Amino acid sequence: MIPSRRHVSKVVIQWPRPQPRIPKTLPLSRSFYGAVAGKRNNTGDDASPPRSFIYATETPLAEQLDSLGVYRRGIAWVGDMRKRWIAAEAAKKAAVEAAKESVPEAGKEVDVEQKGRCRATHGLTRLRKLVAAVSPEEKEKIWETIFDAERVFQIKKEKTAKRRQISEGVPELFDDRPPQAAKIAHEALKLYEENKFTEAERLRLEAELSLIPLHRPIGRGKVAVEAEKVKKAKKRAFDKSELTKILKSGDKTRIHVVNEKLCDDVLKSIPSSLERHKGCDIIDLYPGTGLFSRKLNDLLQPRSHILLEPEPQIYQEFLEPILQRPGSRLVPKSGLVWQELNTVLTPEFLPHQEIHKQTLGQAPTRNDTLLVVANLGFYPNRSYMNFKSIVSMVTFQLIQAIRLRNVFQKYGLVRMLLWLRPPELDSILPKDLTGRRRPAAEAELVTEHIAEICTSEERMERHPGYNRHATLELHSCRRVLDRMRRLGLELPEGRETSRFMRHVLEAEAAGQELPKLGLIPDEKTPHQSPGEKRVEAEDRSIQATWNFDKGISAWAKTRQVHGWELSNIRQEAKALWIDVHEKQNLAKSGNSDPALLKEIERLQGLFDKKAKEWNEKFARFSYGRSGMHKVSDDYDTFHSDPPLLMWDRREVEPFLVRPEEFYPNIPLSFVDIQPKAANPMLLENGPGSSRHGDNFDIMLKALFHQRSKPVAKPLSEMAHGALDGMNLESIESLKDPRVGGAFMKGHDEVRPIKMNERQFLDLLVAWMRWPFRPSYTELVTMRRGDPQEDED
Known part of the structure; x- marks a missing residue:
């Protein structure tokens, strides 16, 4: 009989075929931050704040952003705020030492006060429970807790009085109980310690306590509010009013351009001149500190500059130089929410712009009188639905709007200048065929160029x-x-x-x-x-x-x-x-x-x-x-x-940027997107049209869901009989190698990942010519529930 181990080895021995480990997403490298980290390590500052490599302040604008407290809340501070904190701590320690020298027994009292509380602990709650109790056993347990709490309160009261004689800044000890109720509790403790707390005395005190209103809830009264203020004030490193003026709450994920030379270099390196946009209308989304917006305003001298800033309470002071110019306007709305954006795309804000009518067979024309600028730099990413981040979704929607002729593109072919993180750019501008997915294919069909000016x-x-x-x-x-x-x-x-x-x-x-x-x-x-x-x-x-x-x-x-x-x-x-x-x-x-x-x-x-x-x-x-x-x-x-x-x-x-040119120090890419007139078939969208564009959208999803498979496979799954009805053999571009076709029978087949514009359009024509193709409504119903992501 063959041993099981030997038998298994004879059966399963095969030559190993190792395959490469290809990561789906590349982690953020720290090579950019080496110089910053090294600089901080060489200073000898042991108390450097955590994650300091993304909070380097190389420019005055970065220092001003850093001082707001939007990004550094909860992190050990630097600069003036840290100096004030150190000075306050030194003064506090000096006061404690002075108290210990003058009153030796008061030294421990200071420490106890720092860790203790400044009010009676739930005294009112115990009295309310006592009044509501029914059984004698339950009342006896509650009286015992009242005695213990009253002893602690009396000790704290004596210590607080002694400390107030030493220092004027010591707050009073607050009691949340009504004075009559506190008097009853004190009397009951005195009787208990003198062994005079009889049944008759207990009934008398309970009867008197029931006549006192105890309905005020704990934490709602003036005493509780004041006690909470004192508690919070003791946690402050320096003056509370000063802290309130300095710290501001805001979105900590936003990235700002803080280097003027970077803005100048970007504007000089744009291949298609910006001169044709002089005197135009500018729609500026998420301007933030407004450094690039100001440089662009200086160059173009626009007749109107609409700044859509969702956090004006933080960044309005930065935007004042632009707002003082004629035609500039600050709108406290988010440009990434289409419902809010559409309230701005009206004659009230854009009186010089007219919506281009969508005439059948007429391609849209370029509109140089309108320019869109946006800072879509956020870190870390916020995923949404099937998109790796909200920015990826918004970028794809901006590209898709060119074909659908909505949002900004309803005014014509409008140029867009975007700041965004390099990983977000991979979806519409891949550097390799491996990264080409549906957004990139769509961008190739509707854009004249996507120029990346700078990157990481x-x-x-x-x-x-x-x-x-x-x-x-x-x-x-x-x-x-x-x-x-x-x-x-x-x-x-x-x-x-x-x-x-x-x-x-x-x-x-x-x-x-x-x-x-x-x-x-x-x-x-x-x-x-x-x-x-x-x-x-x-x-x-x-x-x-x-x-x-x-x-x-x-x-x-x-x-x-x-x-x-x-x-x-x-x-x-x-x-x-x-x-x-x-x-x-x-x-x-x-x-x-x-x-x-x-x-x-x-x-x-x-x-x-x-x-x-x-x-x-x-x-x-x-x-x-x-x-x-x-x-x-x-x-x-x-x-x-x-x-x-x-x-x-x-x-x-594209030239390379440095992390310190942004705050936080996360590099951004600048991209210039110039739309072009798409093929007339792709513009047929919505009711009342031939729906060529709507059918193409579903076809493109199906193709790129299996982008590495032969094109026949996703088409056969798109509708029954599609291969015979479309007759792929008759499509010349699919078999002519001069236009990207597969010319050898066998394993040489056309796959969606390498299809070009002509091949996509030829497939669309063959699909629309098929007399038995499903209607658009049937296609949507059949495709409902299918995965919407491209295959990895």
Whole structure:
């Protein structure tokens, strides 16, 4: 009989297939805060406040914010407030020492007073319970507690009187009982201690006590209120009136721009000039301290500047320089609540703006007389429904409003300038195909550009094995550098940029060429095995790209090597496919040369051979197939015209900000969003229209819920018979490699993650042409309850 342990080992032994650990969200790095933390550690201040690395005050504006007490409530104070606290504590200790020297026995009394209470403890409550009691046993227990409490009260009363002779600041001992009731309790204790508390005396005192009104509830009377005030006053480190003037309550999650040079650098680096907005109307959401708002006002000289600030009691003093200018107005409302925002988007506040009529087939035009500015920087995040944060939801709604023509976009195509945390920007401006989800696809359809002007170091970092190959990043920076020079833009003085751009500039200065895309082929050692060649090629590729892939896992490295091998085969097959179709079109035009037909047949045979080789190699991988597709997808989308990702279309390379330029010290990104006229089909929304846009919204949700699957799968689940009704084989853009199609049968299929605008619109046309498609109401009913998030 085979032992169970040996039997199990014979059955379950398999080669391990480790997969890379890819985090969904990257934690906030502290590399930005190293300088601040180091500076504080070197000062030798042992009493530095907790979390001080996000409360550095480098500018006067930051110090002024810090002194408000909005962010530092409950944290050990610094600056003037801490000095006053130390002085008050020293004076208090000196008074205690003086009291101990003058009256030796009073030293302990001071300590007791600091820890004790300044009123009789629930004396009125005990008397009320005594009057309400019925059984003699219960009354006897209550009398015992009254005697004990009365003894303590008398001792405190004597000590308080003695301390009041020493110091005038000692408060009186308050009693919440009526004077007649307190007199009865004192008399009862005296009789009890003299052994004269008989049954007759007890009945007499209870009868007298029942005639006294004891209905006043504890804590409601003047005595209780005064006692509570005294109790709170004893916890104060310094004068209460002074504390009330300094400390203010407010939203501690808001992040403010506090550096003037940062504002100047941002306004100079915007690729599309702001000059066309001079004299416009500005709607400013969450201006806070108003530093950037003031700089923008100085530059544009707007005819009206509406400041929607939900906390005017805190920030109005900061906004006074703007409010003193003509046309400026402070509205104490939140611009992130659409119900409140819509009360401002009226002729009362915007008399010069007119709502553009939604005419069928007429695209909206750009409106340069209105500009939207918003500071959406909040830390930490506040999740809401399926969104990781409220800011992600608001950003997506602002993008979606362009297609729906509501909120600001009802006045035309309105430009938006936003401050927001870098992680919030990933949803609409991903740097990698892996991060492309529905909000990013929607933004590509309705925006002319999304320009990121400045950002944090964390966002510009690359994660080997997870992001695309380093050579693609280098060539992307090379393109951006050429665009910046054509536009006459330069990096602001004293600012740093990403390490990829730095290496491009260094290579250019040294006269070196950038490495070719992908892996470097091995030509010197043909005797090596294919596996050894691939590993060496990858190692030399890493070295050639300045060790950008240092630290990549063995599995991710192997996947990347095989991915590039498949990508090279696919590029060769693509070139053959294009040659075949160009010659076939030439033959269809009337050229029946036998040599041409023979050449077509030869090229077709080569193409079929390459396609078969690609499918056979791809089929070897039973897992991680999305990683095999990723390399080809990155290459194809980067070389498409225009590039699929808005990041690869950028006209300016963002410069890096420092944490101390914000308060609290959490870096923000500045993004410039210029809407464009969307395809007329996408503008057909709501009752009375063809509902092309409404159907597209549901289709986009279905596609990106399974964004890494072949496009046929989500469409088949969207409605029964959709694949046959839409006839995907007849859609040219899905099978033409020149526009991102899948041209090889087998494992080469179009997936939503790499679909472009033309392919989305062709799918929409095929869907709307299907005569048996479900109505919009039926679609909404069928999709109700389905997950709304994209797949991870």
